[in-house]
Amino acid sequence: MAAAEPPSPRARGRPPPPPARRASRPRTAPRTAPQGEGARRRASCGPRRPPYAGRGGTARGGGARPGSFLSLSQRGPAAPDSPSRRKESGGTAAAPLPEEDCMKLNPSFVGIALSSLLAIDLWASKRLGVCAGEGSAWGSARPLMKVIEVSGHGIPWVLGTFYGLCQSDSSAAREVLLNLLFALLLDIVMVAVVKGIVKRPRPTHNKMDMFVTISVDKYSFPSGHATRAALVCRFVLRHLVLAVPLRVLVVLWALIVSISRVMLGRHNMTDVLFGLLLGYALYGVVEHCWLSPATTPALFALWSH
Numbered sequence: 001m002a003a004a005e006p007p008s009p010r011a012r013g014r015p016p017p018p019p020a021r022r023a024s025r026p027r028t029a030p031r032t033a034p035q036g037e038g039a040r041r042r043a044s045c046g047p048r049r050p051p052y053a054g055r056g057g058t059a060r061g062g063g064a065r066p067g068s069f070l071s072l073s074q075r076g077p078a079a080p081d082s083p084s085r086r087k088e089s090g091g092t093a094a095a096p097l098p099e100e101d102c103m104k105l106n107p108s109f110v111g112i113a114l115s116s117l118l119a120i121d122l123w124a125s126k127r128l129g130v131c132a133g134e135g136s137a138w139g140s141a142r143p144l145m146k147v148i149e150v151s152g153h154g155i156p157w158v159l160g161t162f163y164g165l166c167q168s169d170s171s172a173a174r175e176v177l178l179n180l181l182f183a184l185l186l187d188i189v190m191v192a193v194v195k196g197i198v199k200r201p202r203p204t205h206n207k208m209d210m211f212v213t214i215s216v217d218k219y220s221f222p223s224g225h226a227t228r229a230a231l232v233c234r235f236v237l238r239h240l241v242l243a244v245p246l247r248v249l250v251v252l253w254a255l256i257v258s259i260s261r262v263m264l265g266r267h268n269m270t271d272v273l274f275g276l277l278l279g280y281a282l283y284g285v286v287e288h289c290w291l292s293p294a295t296t297p298a299l300f301a302l303w304s305h
């Protein structure tokens with residue numbers, strides 16, 4: 001008669017689970033989940049997040065949220081081989097994930113889409129940063145790119161507009177220039193606020209040799225040059241009477257300034273795209289708050305000769 005095998009460590013202290021359950025994956029685990037213990041362990045690396053960190057996960061106690069894309073957490077608290085149960089029983093066999101880690105593997109569709117978009121953004125921006133250094137693929141074009149950078153910088157625009165305002169002798173020109181000055185200052189403040197909130201670092205390949213920066217300019221989201229380019233472009237097209245070729249040039253300038261931000265390695269593409277949208281929207285604010293001698297007589301009195 002064969003000797004009875006010693007009980008496996010896993011089985012020690014509690015009755016063995018029915019064979020059918022041991023052989024199969026948990027019924028509720030989707031087929032898209034990473035397979036095998038190795039995959040689960042790899043996926044659960046990294047710092048622990050709070051138990052309910054709002055990434056489409058589940059609250060403590062289990063139950064996938066509607067719309068969850070990927071879930072390993074649907075076993076619920078009563079899973080027969082949960083870590084706490086195994087601890088109680090002294091087992092050492094394959095460890096299913098603690099609930100917190102399962103939630104990390106349970107991102108929403110939006111979360112996955114955003115992470116993928118950001119990964120593509122970083123990758124493509126790095127590839128497009130062809131003037132990021134003298135030794136880069138288009139390094140010889142870097143000086144030209146830096147001239148374009150200065151053409152969209154805040155200082156020449158603010159000082160130039162202020163100078164024009166002091167020199168203007170028609171009330172119509174003063175009104176336009178005063179509103180342009182207001183637009184430029186509003187833009188600088190808004191960009192600084194968003195940069196200070198988002199705190200996205202500049203791309204690692206950026207060389208920090210920019211012409212006059214303020215403290216938040218160590219951050220890259222959104223691009224201040226792109227917001228200014230879009231804002232000034234809309235403003236000029238709306239308030240200056242220009243021949244068509246000049247209007248085309250203004251639009252081209254805004255596009256070139258924006259593209260040059262990525263080529264210089266100053267920004268990722270999403271910084272520039274958001275900057276363009278923000279600048280476009282800020283023009284709407286300027287138009288809404290349009291300053292005129294009727295609404296702000298004291299301001300206009302400062303410049304009337």
Ligand SMILES: CC(C)=CCC/C(C)=C/CC/C(C)=C/COP(=O)(O)O
Pocket residue numbers: 153154155158159188210211212213214217220222223224225226261266
């Ligand atoms: C006269 C006055 C108020 C000047 C402040 C202008 C100034 C220092 C603006 C910052 C311009 C700048 C370096 C923006 C950063 O642009 P990104 O495209 O690199 O975000």
